[in-house]
Amino acid sequence: MTEKLFEDLQAIYPEMVEFRREMHMNPELSFQEVHTPKKIANYLRDLGLEVRTEVGGRGVVGKLQGEKPGKTIAFRADFDALPIQDQKNVDYKSTVDGAMHACGHDIHTASLLGAAKVLSQHKDKISGSIVFIHQFAEEQIPGGAISMIEDGCLDGVDEIYGAHVWTSIPLGTIGIIGDYAMAAGDQFDIEIIGKGGHGAKPHVTVDSIYIASQVLNQLHQIVGRQVDPLKTGVITVGKINGGQAFNIIAENTNMSGTVRTFDAEVRDTIEEKIKQVTTAVCEGLGGTANISYTRGYPALYNHPEPLKNVDDLAQNVVGKPHVKYLLPSPGMEDFAYYVKEVPGAFFFIGGANEEINAVYPNHHPKFDVDERCMLNAAKMFISLALQEKQGADDER
Structure with missing residues (x-):
């Protein structure tokens, strides 16, 4: 059955390319997504799926109910x-000034929609249900995942999988x-707060730029x-602004x-030490500091059994030599x-190809x-959908 679905997927590949390129030409930034979620929702509705919109804000969730009992498996795409200004020389270059799909989210979306279409055509063979989570605002903290979860996108879900295209590994690898x-x-x-004054009389000032230089040095010794x-x-200190x-x-x-x-322990330690070191350096040099530490996304943990499912099935999809352990x-x-x-x-999908200049890293303008x-x-x-629901070991 898997091979039959793969043949069906190949047949709709041009449709996937068209959807991806249309997204690529019309990118929408985090929390500004308007047309993209509408287009995704309409696509899923046309497949006959149960669709929720505005999940957690701008998210879209589609559900495919199989005709046999089984687990509920979710897949997520952003x-x-x-x-970023698109600097590629391609026909599908971004038409929006200062915005582009520089991290492959258009690839993720089109891939999951393609899988949804093929699976929906064979729902009589599906056990349990499949949830297709299309998430907004992955690139900006706080991202869309938290609010979508709070709005119930994982209700009843037993397992979840996600993929990211990667140009550090070549096409044909996972x-x-x-x-x-x-x-x-x-x-x-x-x-950092000092005491300003004339550059010729530093002895009657507290030089905040000098203090910043010492704080920078001390932060780098923490790790x-x-x-x-x-x-x-x-x-990493990525920005310093001071002086007129x-x-x-x-x-x-x-x-x-x-x-x-x-x-997690290292995370706690570094937060504490940044505050301690900064305060001590500033006070020692006559200044003071206001420190804000904002926690972003937690570390992403791959659970053993789902990861084994990915490993086993990746060997079927691309062949064992092309599964890369990163x-x-x-x-x-x-x-x-x-x-x-x-x-x-x-898991990660290889997308690099030197022949078409697809070699630049994620977040690069090319x-x-x-x-x-x-x-x-x-x-x-x-x-993964079939393996979880039908025990595809027999088919392999």
Whole structure:
């Protein structure tokens, strides 16, 4: 039966490409998605699915009810774009100034819709039910996952799966990461308050820019000297703003950065140490600090049994040599919230192809992928749906 569904999928591949390119040309930023969720909802309704709109805000959830008893399995795709200017030279380049699908969310959406169409054509063979979660605002903290969960998108769901296209692995491969696959991501903002004055008289001032430079140095020693070397973490200061003129000592300087961790204890330690170090340095140099630490997405944990399902079925979809076992990614993903509620797994679809210049990383202004990766993503969704409901071991 799986092979039959794969043949049906191949037949609708041009439709998937058309949907993806239309999305790519008309990107909508996080929390500004209007036309995209309407288009997704209409597509799912045309398949005869039960559809909920405005889930948690702008989310769309479709449900396919099989004709036999069984589990309820959910799949999630995101559909928001990024505030990046598209610099690709392709026919389907973004038509929206300053916005583009630079992270493959158009690929995720079209892949899941393709799987939904094929599965809906064979619902008489489906046991249990399948839930198709189309999420808004993955790229902006707080993302759409929390509000969609609060609005019931996981009600009755036994397991959930998600996929992300990746240009660090080539077309025809599937990437798997065990345990914690992606990092927790937090943001810190520091306002350093000194005493401004003339640049020629530093002795009667408190130089906030100088204090910021010392805070920066001390923040970077936290991971190297105050975190267990068998664990890991990243502290990056991405922005410093201070000063107005070449001969004025700035009274205020602002710093912002990000923290990435996998271990909850390390996350707590780094937050505490950032506050302690910043306060101590500022006080020691005569200044003060206002510190804001905002927790973003938690680390994304892949549950063992769902991940084994992904591993087993990926070997069928692309062949064992093309299943890549990857190191954890320090990027963050709000799919993490779903797997905190129900067992699930998140995997990666290879989309790189040098021949079409699909080599740039996610969030790059020239980001693109080989669209054939949508077939592998959709095949995984179909395989997981059938495997969970019919015990596809016999078919393999």
